[in-house]
Amino acid sequence: MNALVDILASAGLWAAVLRIATPLILGTLGALLCERSGVLNLGIEGIMTFGAMIGWLAVYNGADLWTGLLVAALAGGVFGFLHAVLTVTLGLSQHVSGLGVTLFASSFSYYVFRLMVPVAGTPPTVEPFQPIAIPGLSDLPFFGPAFFNQTPPTYLAILIAILMAYIILRTPLGLAIRMAGENPHAAEAQGINPMAVRYGAVIAGSALMAVGGAFLTLSAFNSFFPTMVQGRGWICIALVVFASWRPERALLGALLFAFFDGFQLRLQTALNGAVPYQIFLMIPYVLSIAALAVMARRARVPQALMQPYRRGER
């Protein structure tokens, strides 16, 4: 029991939660944006991998860290454009197209990486983002080290979540995106071009996913290896459902999952091998499935999700 309390009371846990959550927040927001417009983007896993690779590669070749993130975002947008051509213009199955994008982007990442970086015993590294203490707030006892001493992309992710909630729920653009995902015919009848809206949402959403991936190589770690995304993309897809397609809940969902993950890491150490570590690795996923089962029952799926839109057809 004491071990549990110690873990929960350590500022280190909560700092780790924010760190672990960052790529999930960005990825989930990206997937959510796509889905709100009516397009499921299972390309996320591959797009995150590619973002992780290309962002790192840019920095490795001398770009600064922010340029690295920007390069990742642009690359993500390109994959988003590809997915949009396949699903919006051609109206192909969104599942199949998304999985295709994931397979392509993942393998392509590794290929480019191998092409550009010589094989070495220890993987090459870059100098990653450093934590920035927010003046004033970071001096607070417990809360300071827990929440206000993070790397810039983490602050950025939280800002984007708030911004996204505002855009989707409070602006005419957000309403157009939601209408495209709920009833594209209605959007069209009101003079909005649902195809254009979907293109925009998928491209921007994919850019966010790629930035989420780049966080892994430019902040959480400092090198790239091909399997590093490790299913985070799929977790993001589940988090979108968990969040009932609402950005503010996506933020909470990502934090919750990250909490489970950070907690199990520390529990492993605390119990020191008494229980096989695979059990702990399982915990966040099991808890997520349980949470998903509870939350998703009430979720309101965008009604036109996965339905291609063709003008003049009912």
Added chain:
Amino acid sequence: MSEAVLEISGVSKRFGTNLANDNISLSLGKGEIVALLGENGAGKTTLMSILFGHYMPDSGHVRVMGQDLPPGKPRAAIRAGIGMVHQHFSLAPNLTVLENVMTGTESLWSVASNTGPGRAKLMAISERFGLKVNPDARLGDLSVGEQQRVEILKALYNDARILVLDEPTAVLTNIEAEKLFSTLKDMARQGLSLIFISHKLDEVMATADRVVVLRGGKLVAERKAAETSKAELAELMVGRAVKRPVREASTPGETVLEAVGVTVRVDDVDRLKAIDFHLRAGEVLGIIGVSGNGQTLLAQLLSGTAKRTSGDLVLFGHGVGDLSVADAVHAGIGRIPEDRNKEGAIGEMAIWENAVLERLSGYSRHGLVDRKSAIDFAGRIISAFDVRGGSPTSRIRLLSGGNMQKLILGRNLIEHPRILVAAQPARGLDEGAVAAVHERILEARRAGCAVLLISEDLEEVMALADRIQAIVGGRLSPPVKAEDVDTRRLGLMMAGEWEQEGVAHAV
């Protein structure tokens, strides 16, 4: 009428080989209500889609308030003051009423939605035309009638001066429809101009100032409503005199199906309350009522898709407990489901597949589907029941409503069922198809089939049924003979007032 607010001149539109609109010209005056009357496929919806910019016309043009309307641009039509109320509403169930109404009304790049002024404007319009709504309600939680109100409000919110309604009553109950038409008349008095598309003669006669009849893509006649009659319009619309058949006198045979005090509880509410009825061979029992009073469940009970909570079902003299769908098929109960698109047919599957689905075991050999005999069977239905517009291998979705219904009727009647449960069999069909469906039902009755006809159409029930029971709030009135009632008394029965007619309700 005063000056024309809308002029359509010489509009033609061709789809492949089909000339959907053939040189149509039409004008609309301020404050006028024009009904666009025609059978399904006459070109009404095409014409209105051109007006609203969904389609480009091949030739001809549209002028609104004296200004040419650029073709093929919905946004331009909205700006010119044309509002469209679609038959399948253009609304999103997960968004609120206000969000549905405000979509597309603001620049996409403004930093915030002006929901305050938007709400005020919506409420002002709602007040002015007596269309009450809660702007914050989730649209999917509203009834169909309320959703239509939102669809109308959306058009008015865009400052529509000309309102086009595509078969506005297709989805409404009679009471909702009456309310709608009084609202529409009120709008016309306030200076709006309206066009409504319909194939229902009653509502056209009651509401429109002028009637424009389309047939086969051509404008065949224009009449002032005051100077025409239902009979004339029906003939103009179909192109020949159409008469709905009426049952002839006959003597019913033995009782084949009986319900004794049957109650069905769904989610802790009694949706059918101790209902009693009996059905005899060679007669039609009409169950009349405003939809939503339990008739769906009654049809499901007899088709094997709903279970009794208490009471007895007696089939051919034997108590049967609960029917399963297989039992119902096996016992020779034919079924015409209420919603032919959802329950009656699988749109993407071929006509022959739809024809044999419920009797697949009869069309299989060694565990494989016997395509040849199944296609033969579908072909027999198609020729015997005059199904037009498809071969056995074409997808059933491509049939018109009337032809799909003929196919569903055919697949049931061709095997001479002993009982036919027909739920709203003529709903949404045009005059010609209604007459055909009625004729088939009467033919089955002559052949000794017992028909349970569930309907909300007084005329239909009066024409077909030997005996009539009203369904109100899950209760059934005692039966009355069709000869003994008129529409007034049936109306009272549909409102639940049957006790005072001197017949005690048997509970």
